[in-house]
Amino acid sequence: MIVDPSLVSSLIATQFPQWADLPVEAVDASGTVNAIYRLGSDMVVRLPRTDDGAADVAREHRWLPRLAPHLPIPVPAPLAEGVAGEGFSRPWSVRTWLEGVNPRPGDSLPLADLFAVDLAEFVLALRGVDAADGPPAYRGEPLSSRDAVTREALTAVDGVLDAKSAASAWDEALTAPSHEGPAVWVHGDLQPGNVLMADGRLTGVIDFGCLGLADPAVDLIAAWYLLPAEARQTFRTALAADDATWARGRGWALSIALLELAHYRETNPVMAGIAHHVLTEIIAERRDD
Secondary structure, eight states: OOOOHHHHHHHHHHHOGGGTTSOEEEOOOOOSSEEEEEETTTEEEEEESSHHHHHHHHHHHHHHHHHGGGOSSOOOOEEEEEOSBTTBOSOEEEEEOOOOBOOOTTSOOTTHHHHHHHHHHHHHHHHTSOOTTOOBOTTOSOGGGGHHHHHHHHHHTBTTBOHHHHHHHHHHHHTSOOOOSOOEEEOSOOOGGGEEEETTEEEEEOOOTTOEEEOGGGGGGHHHHTOOHHHHHHHHHHHTOOHHHHHHHHHHHHHHHHHHHHHHTTTOHHHHHHHHHHHHHHHHHHHHO
16 A cells, blocks of 8 residues: 555545644654654644554553653643544554654664663653553563464574574573563563653653563564663663573564564565564673573
8 A cells, every 4th residue: 555645644634634734744754554644743644554553552542641641751641533544444543753863783872771771760660560461462472482484584584694503502492491470561672663752751652553561572672672782781780680581572673673684674674674683682691691
């Protein structure tokens, strides 16, 4: 389905005429779930590219207002929920626009330890929200249930990276004790495209499509997706993550990155580059252990 500014303008004019005169501008983003358009100066329109992405609209509109008051940094506020029409066949949404830039893996972070603490404070605050009636997260399954697809991805990327070392790291992750406590709220996808920063500090978290209840280790993927090696211990200490949780978190990062590299290396160089960086970091870290 082709999405362009004229389609967005038509959807807005028909369903939310109070915003019909505002300019619509495409946002350059590497994500694959939503087409993103800025609406005026302080709003954003998100149009799902897939049916799975469309299911996230209602989830975020229900849960973000409940979670936002408990979080230490801004998250998008749902403003309107659009319906299929004007040539677009899925529900869509209008949210508040949050300022900031996405971190870039491999770039120097002058305030890396402070950024790590910011991330930990966000994760801890989210975990602390009452989980009553919360939905299961997109990544709510046990890590072990991803074994088959992870090994398929390992085969697919053999030759692109040190697949033998990656396989050994995966084997180690599977030996970590399972989470035995209650499921907690997780963002589920703390990757560069979903995090905003300014002046070296965390300023916002966006795209809560993977939101839900899960093993707290899921959000530890931020350690490898967002932080340089020297700041990971700061993040771990701030979260008080024990050995088992940390090992599962690294396993989650490894599995997600392997699947992304296998899927996107021919079609989305930005996503593939991020995944390759994460895998390189995990392999190097394991060699240093």
